Amino acid sequence: MVEAVGQRVECQWCHGQNTVDAQSCATCGAPLDVRNLVSDSGWREAPRLRDMTEFHFGSSACQVEGELVPVAEITLSPQDGVFFEHHVMLWKDQTVPVGVMPLQGMMKRSFAGMPHIVTTARGPGRIAFSRDATGELVVLPLHPSMELDAREHAFLLASHTIQYSYTRIQGMRTALFGGQGMFMDRFIAAGQPGLLILHGYGNVFERTLAAGQSILLEPGAYLYKDSSVQMAVESQKLTTGLFGGTGLHMVRMTGPGRLGIQSMYVHHATE
Amino acid sequence: MASNPPPPPGQGSPNWGSPANPTQPPGQGAPNWGTPAGPTPPGQVNQGWSPPPGSQPPPQPGMPFAPPGMPLAPPQPAPSMAQPPAPSPAPAGSYTCAWCGMSSQNPGGSCPSCGAPVDIRAIQDTSGWTQLPAVKDMARIQFGQSTCQIAGTVVPVADVTLDGGESVFFMHHTLLFRDDGVKVDTLKLRGGWSRMLAGMPLVMVQASGKGHIAFSHDAAGEIVALPIQVGSGVEVREHTMLIASGATAYDWVMSGIYFTTLKGQNEQETHYPMGQFLDRFTAPRSPGLVLLHAKGNAFVRRLGPGETILIKPTALLYKDLSVSMHLHFEHPAGAYRSWRSWGNRYLWLRCIGPGRVAVESAFVPVEDPGLDLMGSSPATRQQW
Numbered sequence: 088m089v090e091a092v093g094q095r096v097e098c099q100w101c102h103g104q105n106t107v108d109a110q111s112c113a114t115c116g117a118p119l120d121v122r123n124l125v126s127d128s129g130w131r132e133a134p135r136l137r138d139m140t141e142f143h144f145g146s147s148a149c150q151v152e153g154e155l156v157p158v159a160e161i162t163l164s165p166q167d168g169v170f171f172e173h174h175v176m177l178w179k180d181q182t183v184p185v186g187v188m189p190l191q192g193m194m195k196r197s198f199a200g201m202p203h204i205v206t207t208a209r210g211p212g213r214i215a216f217s218r219d220a221t222g223e224l225v226v227l228p229l230h231p232s233m234e235l236d237a238r239e240h241a242f243l244l245a246s247h248t249i250q251y252s253y254t255r256i257q258g259m260r261t262a263l264f265g266g267q268g269m270f271m272d273r274f275i276a277a278g279q280p281g282l283l284i285l286h287g288y289g290n291v292f293e294r295t296l297a298a299g300q301s302i303l304l305e306p307g308a309y310l311y312k313d314s315s316v317q318m319a320v321e322s323q324k325l326t327t328g329l330f331g332g333t334g335l336h337m338v339r340m341t342g343p344g345r346l347g348i349q350s351m352y353v354h355h356a357t358e
Numbered sequence: 359m360a361s362n363p364p365p366p367p368g369q370g371s372p373n374w375g376s377p378a379n380p381t382q383p384p385g386q387g388a389p390n391w392g393t394p395a396g397p398t399p400p401g402q403v404n405q406g407w408s409p410p411p412g413s414q415p416p417p418q419p420g421m422p423f424a425p426p427g428m429p430l431a432p433p434q435p436a437p438s439m440a441q442p443p444a445p446s447p448a449p450a451g452s453y454t455c456a457w458c459g460m461s462s463q464n465p466g467g468s469c470p471s472c473g474a475p476v477d478i479r480a481i482q483d484t485s486g487w488t489q490l491p492a493v494k495d496m497a498r499i500q501f502g503q504s505t506c507q508i509a510g511t512v513v514p515v516a517d518v519t520l521d522g523g524e525s526v527f528f529m530h531h532t533l534l535f536r537d538d539g540v541k542v543d544t545l546k547l548r549g550g551w552s553r554m555l556a557g558m559p560l561v562m563v564q565a566s567g568k569g570h571i572a573f574s575h576d577a578a579g580e581i582v583a584l585p586i587q588v589g590s591g592v593e594v595r596e597h598t599m600l601i602a603s604g605a606t607a608y609d610w611v612m613s614g615i616y617f618t619t620l621k622g623q624n625e626q627e628t629h630y631p632m633g634q635f636l637d638r639f640t641a642p643r644s645p646g647l648v649l650l651h652a653k654g655n656a657f658v659r660r661l662g663p664g665e666t667i668l669i670k671p672t673a674l675l676y677k678d679l680s681v682s683m684h685l686h687f688e689h690p691a692g693a694y695r696s697w698r699s700w701g702n703r704y705l706w707l708r709c710i711g712p713g714r715v716a717v718e719s720a721f722v723p724v725e726d727p728g729l730d731l732m733g734s735s736p737a738t739r740q741q742w
Contacts, residue, residue, distance in 0.1 A: 126517045127498075127505070127517065127519050128519065128537075128570035132509065132510065135511075155578075221513070289512050289513025289574065290509070290511065290514065290515065302537065303535060303536050303537075303538070304534070304535045305533055305534050308534050323542065325542075325543070325544045326544060333561050335530055335542065335563070350510050350574040351512075351513035351575075351577065351578070352576065
């Protein structure tokens, strides 16, 4: 998972630069001594972070603990902060102050089943987060001008330099059968880099689609995508004679951009 | 369904190990409530049952289910079927997989038939269970000219590359992604009404063409690859199948495992502790491949002729056709019992060899309301 660049090695997951003796990437925690695992169909496994791996953002650090349902333990410096959905908080130092991020469209978020409240925490101190099922953490450093969409309830935390909003899913059919609901979370790195950590259920795979290239996905498998990737639902009728049959709904994702999927997904009823 | 009220304690006609009252008309035997079991010696299994007059034979695969209320019936032997081939010594220079028994030449890092790694010994515990060797990440399994690559280790994905000549079939909700070149259509199944009533998927989907198509289940576990040799087959608990190759013949059969309890004053409720049906896969003309998803870890055991093992009904992953099974009720010593309840009892599936039996470690607890037992499929009982 490395590429030597002079006296530095480049992480193939996030393209961060590391010293030649580093065992894991200082920016995303990906192991540097493990080769990329790419399937015949072109999906790359997200790097499985080693237990107790540590990486940095701003002047703060994140340590990943555990392998089945990993925990992200953040050591916040006084200059940094993170935001998150409040129910993913595992523990925190008593001295870490928490607040609420002002959001627009509370009524819409309420109707769409998205969290009403996004909580913030500031340094100094420690705070830890985890989700509620077997899976892996996907560490996505965002560089300025990058925009990334994630399915709702997939994000674990993001650094305070990331702008958070939500985007409405276009098309009634896509909203009804796309498995995301009405909205997706959108994360934007406007002026300075930031860090986004998602929790994917099961294993996570990523693929970069070329412009115009497309693939059909089970709606529940979608985890994240660059905002340049377009999504639209396609339906197929599967008939069973007297019993009528069922509809098979899949999401067509069209590049250019990155696309991430999770292998343990919630199957949204297609019947 | 109406039934008689329970008799006073001590006056019942328990069917645990004794024939039903022969003086009663056929089909009107007393229910199985009443006194505790007869004098089964502690530590011994009661198998000496003879069928009551007028009782129905146990359900056979593909036949309609017998009505509830049927008293305990004797276990029946498995239908005469070809036993799965045991691993045989391989010719010089070839490799025989300890897991699936298939031979191959120069297998590389993993068996091309089932994906099991070649560089580890079978992990067998002292009781004889062999742990399924976890398929290595990105290992490939060959079937015909097509391949299946196993990607991931927590909730692994079966990423199939169809070359145009083969097909696979699957339950539609396991589909993860596919290329445009792969076409999907409905696979016709018999007994749609029965499948619907039993909660089994009504639609089985077949994929053909050229390109990639991938599948995964919805729980942490392992993918178990089962190459099916011509003339052999396996029976699989419902909802565990991931995919099967087009050369594999698919059918579904009655599990024949049920028991009934009293619900309210005069109603009976039928319970299917391992589901009403089993999926059956055979290879009539050419070798086939079946992939299962086991929740947790998977373990397999090869039973000798007549050898038995008790497993939890919901833990069964698959079994060879030659393995017969029936219910087994176990009552621990010193458990509280009354005329209204059989007290504490453990429900088991008793598997009888010869053949393979596989279990998964993350299984759903068996649903047993613990109420009066009115009848069951063929069963044995043990009182400690």
